[in-house]
Amino acid sequence: MRLVTFSDGDENRIGVLCDGDKVLDLAAACPDLPPDMLGFIALGDRALGPAGDAVREAPKDALIPVSAVKLLAPIPRPARNILCVGKNYHQHAREFQASGFDKSSGGVDIPDVPIIFTKWTSSVIGPLDPIPGHLDPTASVDYEGELTIVIGKAGRKIPRADAFDHIYGYTIINDVTARTLQRRHSQWFLGKSLDGFCPMGPCLVTADEVKDVGALEMTTRVNGEVRQQVSVADLIFDIPTLIETISLGMTLEPGDLIATGTPAGVGIGFDPPKFLQPGDEVAITIEPIGTLENPVA
Structure with missing residues (x-):
């Protein structure tokens, strides 16, 4: 559904x-x-x-x-912050470490454990809503297409083997980021939580519609140009690992969101960086969820 x-x-x-x-x-x-x-x-x-x-x-x-x-957005105002995973695709982890914007790595490109951070709930916007890039005073707005888990069953200390039993479904999030703020403040929360920096949608697909989540393909286009294209199977830490790790001492509740990470091809992966500009159009496609489209203001 x-x-x-x-x-x-x-x-x-x-x-x-x-x-x-x-x-x-x-x-x-x-x-x-x-x-x-x-x-x-x-x-x-x-x-x-x-x-x-x-x-x-x-x-x-x-x-x-x-x-x-x-x-x-399918969940216009989540009850709690959106959980996110950093550097969770192999090629993106390498491009981010090489970009000069990563102050989290200590020189290591592939993380040993999942990097977990959050986005503020008020950053959520829906399909076709404009991304307010003008709110970033550093003019370094970047896109990050991400498959996002929606939790349906509460649990703490969830083992890998039971992880999928706790998933209600999936949606798409664009983890929009002010890169200079992300780097300047070391922790990523501020650079990723500006108003309107979390487009979500276009729908929530229930888990029964996705037989093999690892077989899902994601494509991100900016003004029609393919920037990101990946199979979810390339995740460094797969979905059961993420749920097991996050729930180790923290209860996950129905409606919680986990954005699983973005692949290579973000703006800072280019030389010079390709930051989003007013008038740009970002489209992220994952079937059977559909395409999340947003203009940049």
């Missing part, structure tokens, strides 16, 4: 994306279900079951054209 949060101009609602270009409004089809994505996720199968029935039984005239609504 491809779940979305959308606005019809009056209020935010959750729905199911059908046939790629239509939305079933779950508030209308299943009025007893929670009206927001976090509440929907927390109910697990008790929400997915009725929603699935509603999709199968929905008459054609109950479906709303996507063009008639505004898609928002």
Whole structure:
């Protein structure tokens, strides 16, 4: 199931994306279900079951054209900071270490353990929302396409073997970064948490739709030019390792987000760096999630 949060101009609602270009409004089809994505996720199968029935039984005239609504981030305001993983693709770890912007490595390109940091919840924006690059006073705005895990089952000290049991689904995050701020402040939080620096979407795909997450392919384009292209199988630390590591002493809750890392091809990987400019268009594609597109302001 491809779940979305959308606005019809009056209020935010959750729905199911059908046939790629239509939305079933779950508030209308299943009025007893929670009206927001976090509440929907927390109910697990008790929400997915009725929603699935509603999709199968929905008459054609109950479906709303996507063009008639505004898609928002699937989780417009996460309950907690977005967990992120740094330097988690082999070639990106090397390009970042060589870029001169990495003050975390001590000269080591491939990390021995996962690098975990967070992004501020207020940085989240939705599909087609402009990335406010003008908020970076250093004019060093960069893109990072990332497959993102959505947690569905709470747990602490989750073993690798059970990790996928705790995953509700997947979405896409663009971990937009002010590179000079990232380098200047050593820790990455500030350079990655400016307002609007976390585009998310276009939907949340439930885990049952992804049979082999390692087989997923991601492509990032800037103004139509392919900048990043990778198989998720190239992760240094795979998804079970990330969940096991993060949950060792910290409880993961339904609705928590884990952005799994970005591959090679970010702006600072070029000489000279290719920072985002006003008017640029960034598009990140991972099927079956779709394409997350955002202009730069």
